[in-house]
Amino acid sequence: MTQTTKKPILGSFLTVILTLLATYALVKWGIPALSREITSLPFPLPVPGTLMFFYMTLTIVALFLIVTFSEEGLADFLRPVKKFLRGGYGSIPRAFILTLIPAVIGWQVYEITVPKVEVPSSLRIQHPSSNFPKSFEAKRNPFASPTEAEVDAFIEQAKANEIEFIPQVQEDIEHWAEEIDPEHVLEFFPLAPMRKLLAQIQADNVDKATAKAALLEKNLFEGRALYAMNCRACHGDSVAGDGPMADGFKLRPINFTDNGTIETIVEGYTFWRVTNGGPGLPTEATPWDSAMPEWKLSLTEEQRWRIIMAEYDLAQKTPRIPEGH
Numbered sequence: 001m002t003q004t005t006k007k008p009i010l011g012s013f014l015t016v017i018l019t020l021l022a023t024y025a026l027v028k029w030g031i032p033a034l035s036r037e038i039t040s041l042p043f044p045l046p047v048p049g050t051l052m053f054f055y056m057t058l059t060i061v062a063l064f065l066i067v068t069f070s071e072e073g074l075a076d077f078l079r080p081v082k083k084f085l086r087g088g089y090g091s092i093p094r095a096f097i098l099t100l101i102p103a104v105i106g107w108q109v110y111e112i113t114v115p116k117v118e119v120p121s122s123l124r125i126q127h128p129s130s131n132f133p134k135s136f137e138a139k140r141n142p143f144a145s146p147t148e149a150e151v152d153a154f155i156e157q158a159k160a161n162e163i164e165f166i167p168q169v170q171e172d173i174e175h176w177a178e179e180i181d182p183e184h185v186l187e188f189f190p191l192a193p194m195r196k197l198l199a200q201i202q203a204d205n206v207d208k209a210t211a212k213a214a215l216l217e218k219n220l221f222e223g224r225a226l227y228a229m230n231c232r233a234c235h236g237d238s239v240a241g242d243g244p245m246a247d248g249f250k251l252r253p254i255n256f257t258d259n260g261t262i263e264t265i266v267e268g269y270t271f272w273r274v275t276n277g278g279p280g281l282p283t284e285a286t287p288w289d290s291a292m293p294e295w296k297l298s299l300t301e302e303q304r305w306r307i308i309m310a311e312y313d314l315a316q317k318t319p320r321i322p323e324g325h
């Protein structure tokens with residue numbers, strides 16, 4: 001074997017070790033530091049673990065090829081290893097390293113397999129109860145259960161053909177009336193309870209159950225209109241969480257027609273969620289932040305309740321009954 005000037009100054013074993021350490025350092029700290037320079041963000045962009053794996057694998061493959069390229073190269077690489085194993089660097093360092101290797105591997109295996117007590121970070125608390133004010137729990141939707149007085153008032157309005165609608169739908173109904181010139185505004189609704197009520201008004205024999213069913217249909221109609229105006233873009237036509245904007249969110253709106261969503265919560269909680277939106281959620285609700293707007297800022301309490309009634313109806317679900325009811 002001849003001594004040539006091409007040999008690494010440090011010997012090939014040490015060069016291999018230093019190259020591996022340098023590659024690791026470059027990916028672990030170099031790239032994030034560079035990303036910070038380029039993006040001028042106040043924090044470095046982390047390097048994904050898979051990228052580190054690729055870089056290290058490629059480096060090891062390249063070093064393996066270089067070292068085994070010639071017999072001399074391999075012999076050069078192995079010389080310090082053999083010398084070490086024969087005790088050429090002293091028997092105490094050898095005993096120390098040979099104990100250290102299995103100890104480190106054992107410790108790593110232990111770290112991987114030992115059961116952890118921490119909460120998996122992927123769990124998100126969808127329905128945090130910690131800051132859900134108890135006063136909301138007993139709240140009932142006034143539009144889903146109209147009082148007798150409200151039904152009576154509705155009968156009077158229907159008889160006089162002066163049913164009051166919310167302004168958001170009033171205009172549409174007026175346009176329709178101009179074109180059709182109906183005898184009664186209830187003709188607008190192609191629904192059984194409305195038809196029945198209309199027939200009863202014409203026969204002057206209105207019964208309360210029919211009037212109540214018609215009033216519920218009217219409330220639902222208004223709720224659906226408000227839903228379409230405010231919620232549809234994210235939650236979708238059929239409350240399945242597939243509105244045109246839904247794909248834009250890291251935390252998608254959930255599918256309300258699934259079992260285990262709005263069906264499992266009491267109306268008061270739904271009301272509270274709609275009222276306070278994503279900003280109302282406590283820190284347990286992270287790491288994903290909800291895009292759900294804080295509706296108390298733009299919808300009245302009445303509007304929110306109407307929408308919630310329509311939301312449950314569209315999903316064909318009923319809210320959970322609060323305990324003790």
Ligand code: HEC
Nearest residue numbers: 230231234249251252253254261262273274290291292307
């Ligand atoms: C900008 C998009 C967006 C709009 C508009 C929006 N939401 Fe949401 N909403 C979300 C997202 C995203 C979630 C899921 C994350 C979460 O739980 O906050 C959500 C969650 C909800 C939940 C919680 C369900 C649960 O199980 O806790 C309710 C109820 C809800 N929305 C109702 C409404 C209503 C009613 C409207 C209209 C007044 C509305 N949303 C408008 C994005 C939106």
